[in-house]
Amino acid sequence: MGHPAAEAPPDDVVEPPPATRQIAAWASWDWGSAAFNAVVTTFVFTVWLTGSSFAEPGSDVEAVTALHSQWLGWGLAAAGLLVALTAPALGTLADAGGRRRPLLAGASAVVGASVLALWFVQPVEGGMADAVRLGVTLLAIGTIAFEIGSVAYNALLLQISGPRTIGRISGIGWGAGYVGGIVLLVILYVGFIQPDVGWFGVTSQGGLDVRISMLIAGVWFLVFAVPVLVGVPDHRRPGAPPARVGIVGAYAAVGRHIAELWRERRSTLRFLIASAVFRDGLTGVFTFGGVLAAGTFGFTSSEVIVFAIAANVVAGASTIGAGWLDDRYGPRRLVSWSLVVLVIAGTAVFLLHDAGTSAFWVGGLVLSACVGPAQSASRGLLARLAEPGRETELFGLYATTGRAATFLAPAAFSLAIGIGGAQYWGVLGIVAVLAVGLVLFLPVRFPRGLGVDGRRDVTTGAA
Structure with missing residues (x-):
């Protein structure tokens, strides 16, 4: 079933420019979130937790690290399941009271406390x-809170933007996350992790360098979570669920919303499914990038970190820049072309697996340049599709469908290696997930007048 055509704003209505101060306040949460995404879950803490540092003397180090990695995987899987089950209902409760900031504040406090507690x-x-x-328990708690906080945070995007500026503002936030990750990683790497004796005499004895890094990361996250809580408006929008709604009522409202999407806004439902697939592929690009760099292309550990920094700089810059393309030409085109380039570049990396580090540098940076724009444009597209007053609930469904698909890229990566018999075949697994997401996304048609097809769409309601 198709959408009813959205009513386009008249040509002579000028969308008021967003307040720069509010944009900066909103994007600060993305900037601070790098403390959890880049430092805790990707490059520092989880690597240390699943490494040889936690093997008892005389034990089989390989077996122990494998077991600890398995515990980490199960812990994060359980966290993901809880997010999938609770995110839409919590979004409904936040929409009903027009209280997205309290949800974001509570979730941010839990994330910060969980990261600080990693000191122990x-x-x-x-x-x-x-x-x-x-460590796994604290990571799981932090992950649940972070994902719930992201639901409320994403919904606040519509409080500071309009149809003509969503893409640019979303890109600024997502790009700020990449840049913030680089800044914090460089500080921690140079100050504590790389040198034998770091700042203030910190060494690696007893994991002190990593534990100090967690304290800094926790404070970093909490400090940069404050601006959005005090500088971005939060009010109940027309169309929100009744102000008094309990937990049971929230789940009932979610069920009705899904049924309504199926009957009247099926393209939104199809987008949720397609985006869940390609977003997992996008995550896989960064998740397995370092593994492939070291295992297939011969990067040393230091070279992997240097590449990670360069990749995040490229991703941040391209995401911020692509925000203007999003608003001008529409997020549908930006997502489509980003996925096409990702499939081509990933295939090239696979074919050039014997070409050494230079091939990976070129291919890897092209991949990095497209991941952020696709992620940011996907968020902006959903924001354009959200019904007034039900934004947080829809972003909760966005989180749920994304969590439901998180097995795809790891499974495809491992399956492809099993078929090909070499690590570099895993690239094809990630490419396959991106390609499937692209195939699911391309046929989806969206309502006119929402800016999904760019500024002309917003102005005239034309496709």
């Missing part, structure tokens, strides 16, 4: 397993 995860002989379990 210490490799002590005789208690290594307990320490790892504590």
Whole structure:
């Protein structure tokens, strides 16, 4: 079933420019979120937690690290399941009261506290397993809170933007996340992790360098979470669910919303499914990039970190720049072309697996340049599709469908390696997920007048 055509704004109505101060306040949460995404879950803490530091003396290090990695995987999987089950209903509750900031504030406080508590995860002989379990538990709690906070945060995008500026503002926020990650990683790497004796005499004894890094990351996240909570408006929008709605009522409202999407806004439902697939592929590009750089293209550990920094700089710059393309030509075109380039570049990386580090530098940076724009444009597209007053609920469904598909890229990566018998075949697994997402996305048609097809669409309601 198609959408009813949206009513386009008259040509002579000028959308008021967004307040620069509010944009900066909103994007600060993305900037601070790098403390959790880049430092805690990707490059520093999880690498340390699943490494040899937590193997008891005399134990089989390889077996122990594999076990601890398995615990980490199960812990994060359980966190993802809880997010999938709760995000839409919490979004409904936040929409009903026009209280997205309180949800974001509570979630941010839990994330910051979880990261700060990682200080207590210490490799002590005789208690290594307990320490790892504590670390996994804190990571799971932080992940749940972070994902719930992201739902409210994404919904606030519509409080500071309009149809002609969503793409640019979303790109600024997503790009700020990449740049913030680089700044914090460089500070921690240069100050504590790389040198034998870091700032203030910190060494790696007892994991002190990593534990200090977690304290800094926790403070970083909390500090940069404050501006959005005090500088971005939060009010109940027309069309929101009744102000008094309980947990049972919230789940009932979610069910009705899904049924309504199926009957009247099926393209939104199809987009949620397609985006869940290609977003998992986008995540896989960064998740397995370092593994491939080291295992297939011969990068040293230091070279992997240098590449990670360069990749994030490129991703941040391209995402901020692509925001203007999003508003001018529409997020549908930006997502489509980004995925096309990703499929081509990923295939090239696979074919050039014997070409050494130079081939990976070129192909990897092209991939990095397209990941952020696709992610940001996807967020902006959903924001354009959201019904007034139900934005947080829809972003909750966005989180749920995304969580439901998180197995795709890892499974495809592993399956492709099993078929080809070499690590570089895993690239084709990620490419396959991106290609499937692209195929699911291209046939989706959206209502006119929402800016999905760019400024002309907003102005005239034409496709």
